[in-house]
Amino acid sequence: MRLLAHQGGWDEFLLPVLIVALVLLVPALRHRRRAVNDGAAEENPRAAREPGTCPYCGASVPLAEERCPACGFRVRR
Amino acid sequence: MFVFGAGTALVISFVALASLWREPRFEGRPERRGRASALQRVLTNRMLEWTVRILSLGFFAVVMIASFLPLSPTETIGPVVVFVWFWVGLAFAHAFVGNLWATLSPFDTLGRLLGFDESEREPTRPYPKAWGTWPAAILLFGFVWLELVDPFAGRPGTLGFAIAGYTLITLGGMAVYGRRAWARHGEAFAVYLGLFARMAPLSRDPDGLVVWRPPLAGLAGLEPKPGLLALILVALGSTTFDGFGRSSLWGDWTGALTGLPETIAETAGLLGTILVVSGLYALAMSVAGRITGEGWHVPAVRFAHSLVPIAFAYVVAHYLSFLLIEGQLGIAALSDPFARGWNLFGTADHLVNLALLSATTIWYAQVVAIVVGHVSGVILAHDRAIAAYPQDVALRTQYALLAVMVVFTATGLLILSG
Numbered sequence: 001m002r003l004l005a006h007q008g009g010w011d012e013f014l015l016p017v018l019i020v021a022l023v024l025l026v027p028a029l030r031h032r033r034r035a036v037n038d039g040a041a042e043e044n045p046r047a048a049r050e051p052g053t054c055p056y057c058g059a060s061v062p063l064a065e066e067r068c069p070a071c072g073f074r075v076r077r
Numbered sequence: 078m079f080v081f082g083a084g085t086a087l088v089i090s091f092v093a094l095a096s097l098w099r100e101p102r103f104e105g106r107p108e109r110r111g112r113a114s115a116l117q118r119v120l121t122n123r124m125l126e127w128t129v130r131i132l133s134l135g136f137f138a139v140v141m142i143a144s145f146l147p148l149s150p151t152e153t154i155g156p157v158v159v160f161v162w163f164w165v166g167l168a169f170a171h172a173f174v175g176n177l178w179a180t181l182s183p184f185d186t187l188g189r190l191l192g193f194d195e196s197e198r199e200p201t202r203p204y205p206k207a208w209g210t211w212p213a214a215i216l217l218f219g220f221v222w223l224e225l226v227d228p229f230a231g232r233p234g235t236l237g238f239a240i241a242g243y244t245l246i247t248l249g250g251m252a253v254y255g256r257r258a259w260a261r262h263g264e265a266f267a268v269y270l271g272l273f274a275r276m277a278p279l280s281r282d283p284d285g286l287v288v289w290r291p292p293l294a295g296l297a298g299l300e301p302k303p304g305l306l307a308l309i310l311v312a313l314g315s316t317t318f319d320g321f322g323r324s325s326l327w328g329d330w331t332g333a334l335t336g337l338p339e340t341i342a343e344t345a346g347l348l349g350t351i352l353v354v355s356g357l358y359a360l361a362m363s364v365a366g367r368i369t370g371e372g373w374h375v376p377a378v379r380f381a382h383s384l385v386p387i388a389f390a391y392v393v394a395h396y397l398s399f400l401l402i403e404g405q406l407g408i409a410a411l412s413d414p415f416a417r418g419w420n421l422f423g424t425a426d427h428l429v430n431l432a433l434l435s436a437t438t439i440w441y442a443q444v445v446a447i448v449v450g451h452v453s454g455v456i457l458a459h460d461r462a463i464a465a466y467p468q469d470v471a472l473r474t475q476y477a478l479l480a481v482m483v484v485f486t487a488t489g490l491l492i493l494s495g
Contacts, residue, residue, distance in 0.1 A: 019089075019092075056378055071206070073209075
């Protein structure tokens with residue numbers, strides 16, 4: 001109760017930090033348990049993306065192009 | 078207590094989104110078409126549009142001439158219209174009503190009148206895609222530098238030269254690259270206000286008819302462009318510096334400086350604040366990028382739109398009282414724009430009502446703006462994440478961004494309170 005009654009101190013951050021930590025930790029643990037149980041490799045969205053598509057806008061980028069012709073971002077060096 | 082409450086509100090909304098918002102609602106949303114009606118005919122009337130354009134252009138000419146006069150900022154109409162009505166007032170209007178600048182912009186009207194429209198003549202050069210909105214980001218930085226650092230405070234009339242210079246750059250850009258291309262990439266205020274307009278519940282369909290849409294939904298349709306993230310971070314960082322620059326801490330550091338050292342310190346402060354805000358965002362995105370295997374830049378661009386409501390929230394929080402109190406100076410100045418003793422509309426003796434907003438009302442409005450802005454950012458980022466990634470990956474990309482948003486919220490409120 002003393003913690004909640006206090007105003008203006010650094011301890012005001014404790015509860016949000018605790019909640020953020022829980023939100024971070026619980027799905028990570030669940031994910032690891034599921035991966036171990038299923039023996040499945042972790043999903044990698046990058047691998048799922050079609051080669052030759054712009055990661056920024058999804059347009060098709062010809063192999064010779066350094067920049068995406070649709071959005072202008074550099075996609076190859 | 079407010080910091081604690083705001084941070085908690087953000088975390089709770091994140092948890093609620095994770096469990097209740099499982100399908101994208103903004104991403105890939107089909108574009109609505111307007112229905113013809115009497116009201117639509119008025120809103121799309123060309124004669125009415127051009128009347129508004131010409132009036133706006135005339136008002137712009139008055140403001141520019143007044144801004145050349147070597148008088149104090151409160152004596153002529155120039156500074157109050159540029160820094161309060163235009164910079165703050167139009168940001169509010171765009172976020173709630175939609176893209177008014179498309180019609181009000183004197184630069185757009187001049188570009189049309191001078192024949193720089195792509196439909197009338199081919200641009201001299203195609204606009205380089207790689208530039209994206211970098212010209213707009215650089216010009217926006219120039220404007221906020223002029224506003225916040227105020228390097229020419231001792232030389233009234235400089236604002237007129239700044240407006241004239243910006244007009245020449247804009248018309249030059251339109252002449253070379255075409256009116257539409259420059260408005261989309263190089264006209265700083267068109268790009269900046271256009272971002273806020275995407276938050277509005279009103280939009281236009283491809284035929285120009287006015288349509289309703291859910292608030293914030295327009296931001297999901299924001300196309301990725303080089304320099305757009307930089308422009309958003311300039312907007313976000315500059316407003317943060319405006320608050321920080323008024324804090325006692327900044328006063329202790331730079332209070333004794335005058336002249337060039339003061340200008341250098343404030344320029345460094347402005348740049349430093351933009352860099353700190355950018356660094357925090359980049360840090361969150363590098364964590365997200367490690368999860369998705371994309372590096373930091375792709376997610377940074379992908380989630381850039383989620384920063385727009387936060388940038389608007391900072392405008393509301395920092396400038397609401399500025400708009401409603403200092404903005405009243407413009408009512409008197411309207412009747413006497415050049416400080417010649419005129420009383421054109423009978424408002425020259427209008428006195429500023431300082432009691433329009435109490436300190437308590439302002440503080441609550443600031444807290445609500447900061448919390449709603451950040452929760453909106455969390456919603457937009459979540460909606461995009463679940464559209465772009467598998468669900469468990471999507472959630473994990475958002476943790477670091479949530480942490481940064483909690484930090485932004487806490488810092489924003491601490492700056493406002495101190």
